[in-house]
Amino acid sequence: MSKLKAAVAAAAALTLVVVAGCSGDKSDGGTKGNAGNSSITVFNGSTGTIVENWNPFSPTLLQPTQGLIYETLYWFNFAKESDPTPMLGTAFSWDSAGKVLTITTRDGVKWSDGQPFSAKDVAFTFDLVKRTPAINASGLKLVSSVAKDDKTAVLTFAVPSFTAEAAVIANTPIVAEHVWSKIDDPAKSINPNPVGTGPYQLKTFSAQSYVMEKNPNYWQAGKPQIQNVRYVALATADAATAALTAGQVDWMSAFLPGLEQLLKNQKNLTYVNTPAMTTSIFTCAGAELGCEGPQTDPAVRQAIYYALNRDQLNKLAGGGFAETASPTLLLPERDKKWIADQANATTPGAPDVAKANQVLDAAGWVKGSDGIRAKGGEKLSMTIQTVTGWSDYISLNDAMKQELKEVGIEVKPTQLSWNEWNNNQVQGKFQLSLDSIGLGASTNPYFTYLKYTTVTTAKVGEAAQNSGNYSRYKNPRVDAAIAAATNTNDEAAQKAQYAIIQQEIVKDLPYIPIYVNSMLTEFSTANAVGWPTNENKYALPASWKSWDNGVVLSNLQPAK
Known part of the structure; x- marks a missing residue:
């Protein structure tokens, strides 16, 4: 059976899961051109069992909480x-x-x-x-x-x-x-009956899927026009491909191998690419805050940085869609004016094996008979986690495992459900984790560099703040510089402080950049129209993007 036929067969199985999970919600949607009975299905990257949490302040919230239910100023x-x-x-x-x-x-x-x-x-x-x-x-x-x-x-x-x-x-x-005012602990409540101002409100929830329905009190006249939005969890990239091509999913953001060929004969399907997130190796770096493992040694993090063959990784895992990253964790083109030292503007495409070996030798990591280094009885071996079904990241881990082995570093990839992966990052219960960085509250580097500050982190076992310093990185110079940048509205003064931060983080590398990953988003026009396009990017179209998700759904209309 071909891969596509197998995928279509998997989509049929998915239908059973969705219907069972929504206990009769299928009657709410699928009618074209009828706003009162319209429905679309969204996959936002969730895998495994869905854990309910509508707390908009929580690091483990369900993503539609921010944008569909709650809004900002x-x-x-x-x-x-x-x-x-x-x-x-x-x-x-x-x-x-x-x-x-x-x-x-x-x-x-x-x-x-x-x-x-x-x-x-x-x-x-x-x-x-x-x-x-x-x-x-x-x-x-x-x-x-x-x-x-x-x-x-x-x-x-x-x-x-x-x-x-x-x-x-x-x-x-x-x-x-x-x-x-009636919630005892706003940090820990899962807020089971959310009340917001957004375009949608919670209708039904199960561990396999949940449905949001139109908020009849929404303040934007005539919006939204889609009555019901169903969110589903999918297990693998093949399942995602299957769901999309078989018409079981209308909106998703996922790397799909051979995307252009896959969509070639699908008249209702299209995609946009808006790269803005830097795929990085998150390291649990702060031994002082409870991190354990070789990755707490800055020399190990530096060696990983130099040993990666990013050109190869883009070909093998990025599909050629990825763009060059920067060790400053800013975007080389968009944020050029904020990068103090142009020597740090971009990451190397080719590996520097000699440099990686030199760094590890100087730090006392010695190769053993099996080719893996050790120091003080500790083997240079670490686990790296990613989400089950994230095919590009799984490919990255497999390729990086081979690349890092050349310099005596052993990496053991593990795949987890999204909930477990995310909870590990939030709690600091990992050694290495594959994730992405970017898209703060604005394009000012301040919001990227908050991820390096002590105020946004916590000891291992305690929850770091939402999108905070999961690395447990602690550097007084960085803390002082971010505080100084906060105190001024002068761009030149801010640049001077960001230069200090860049000098420190390029040296310490608690987050090791790989590349600016493609942000591929796929849409179906079978049930809804009005999606963002390359010509009209009225919102960042990623299905998992907080705040923008509500804007996109508010602008859709049922297909005729």
Whole structure:
């Protein structure tokens, strides 16, 4: 049986799983041109059992929580150069010192339970963040958060916070005071009955799939037009391919080998590529915070960096769609003005085996009879985790295993469900992990470099903040530089601080960049139209992208 025929057969099996998981929800969708009965299915990378969590502040939240259920004051489109788009906020302004931010909120907004939204909810949200360090993912130094009236919220910060602007207005989910004032622990609650202002609300949930339905109280007139959105978990890349080509999935973002050939004769299928995320080896680097293993040695991390054959990795795993990364973890082209030393603008394409060996020799790692190095009785052997079914990352691990063996480093790939993989990163219970970095609250490097700060991490076994410093990296110079960058609105002064950070992280490499991965997103027009295109990237189209996901779904219309 050919691979495609096998995939179609797998799709038939998937249908049974989806129907069983939704217990009758199939009647909610599939009717073209009928908004009241329209439905699409989304795969956002989830594999294995789905664990319920609608807490918009949690690092293990279900992704539609941010964008479909909860919204921010403003929204940034990373797919193109653009100004922030007003959402729950309509205006904002700083005082001259950058310590007081005044926000004007939108009229006529209701929560999904019908209660009115006001600036009091905004003030409550930021006060909740101030009182709960575990949900203060951006390390905001808030002094107070008050509502002057129903349309005006005033936030006061302890230090100038110009660089935190995007985190405040575009990356903080606004929650309802009448709901969250009754939640005992906002960091740990799974928020089983979410109430938001977004275009959708929770309809049904199971461990295999869940369904979001149109929020009848949504503030954007005439939106959304798609009544039901079903999210499913798939096991493998073959299952994803099967679901897409057999019409079982309408929207997904996944690397599919031979994508152009696969879609060649599929009249309803199309794709866009918006590379913006740097695929990297996350290392549990901080021995001081409880990390264990050879990867806590900076020399090992440096050797890995030099030993990788990135050109080969792109051919074998990236499908040729990947672009060159930077050891600064910025994007070489988009962020050129922020990269202080052009020698660090890009990663090497070819390996430097001699350099990798030199670094390890100098650090005392000696090759044994089996070709694997050791030091002080510890073998230079580490596990690297990725998600079951992520075929490009699985291929990366297999190829890197061979490349690193040449310099005496043993890497043991493991595949886990998304939930287990993510929880390991959040808790620091890993040695190496394959993931990607990028897409902070804005294109200012401040948001990328928060991932290197002590304030966004925690000891191993404790949860690091959402999208925080999973590496457990601790560097006082980096902490001081990010704090100094926060205190100024002067771009030249910020660049000087980012130069310090870049010098440190290029040396220490807690996150080891591989390449800027393709961001391939596939769509079907069988049940819905209005998807982003290469000509009209009105939102970053990835199905897993927080905030943008709500924008995309709000702009779809049922197919005629």
